[in-house]
Amino acid sequence: MKIQNAVALVTGGASGLGEATVIELSKRGAKVTIVDLDVERGEKLAALCGAGNAIFVKADVTSEADMQQAVKKTVETFGKINVAVSCAGVANPGKVLSKKGVLPLEAFNKVLQINLVGTFNLIRLAVEQMNNNTPDEEGEKGVIINTASAAATDGQIGQAAYSASKAGVVGMTLPIARECGEYGIRVATIAPGLFSTPMMAGLPASVKEVMVATVPFPHRLGKPAEYAMLVLHIIENIMLNGCCIRLDGALRMPPK
Secondary structure (H helix, E strand, O other): OOOOOOEEEEEOOOOHHHHHHHHHHHHOOOEEEEEEOOHHHHHHHHHHHOOOOEEEEEOOOOOHHHHHHHHHHHHHHHOOOOEEEEOOOOOOOOOOEEOOEEOOHHHHHHHHHHHHHHHHHHHHHHHHHHOOOOOOOOOOOEEEEEEOOOHHHHOOOOOHHHHHHHHHHHHHHHHHHHHHHHHOEEEEEEEEOOEOOHHHHOOOHHHHHHHHOOOOOOOOOEOHHHHHHHHHHHHHOOOOOOOEEEEOOOOOOOOO
């Protein structure tokens, strides 16, 4: 799919991986809807992209009504949706059993709702809308890109909820891609390793140093722009479908 003049909707689009994706898509001539809960950052980013190139919609990815509104506003503003990228997510680490007792079920559910159900919420609404598109010369109507994590397979102690949510994203990628092939829509997932995002920003410098030391090469955190570069490539490479691509510098996370 050509990025120029495509319309993309990016959840978690006001910061981190989502923000970088919005910026790179806009640079390449796409129209973008930024979906996030942070109004100030979202509106500022939309303005940075330029009038007529991006809009911001405040929405909770776990809310059916919110996401329906985000899709509706995108179509009303730009006429269609070609690309949907899920970057909204939370970590909320917690051991199954700690000094505070067992992990609250509510805490486990919250992570699954945002990371897994929130991703599926966008997928199902995007597929419905993309199916209305006129197929291009290859018969393609849309591209959906999900965000998993290296923790989907290398989960550390304290990441039971996070790993489960991201493994769920990986697990549903192929069956949804198989179904959506009938509609001319591709589905792929990116599994980042350690990236310099707001989720990482709160960690002590000493902890970050230890984590970076586990990355074989390059010996640093990934840059959000490098995630965005892969998003662009997936959009343009029609053979990338039903797959999960690790973007991690050969990282395999230790138990803790």
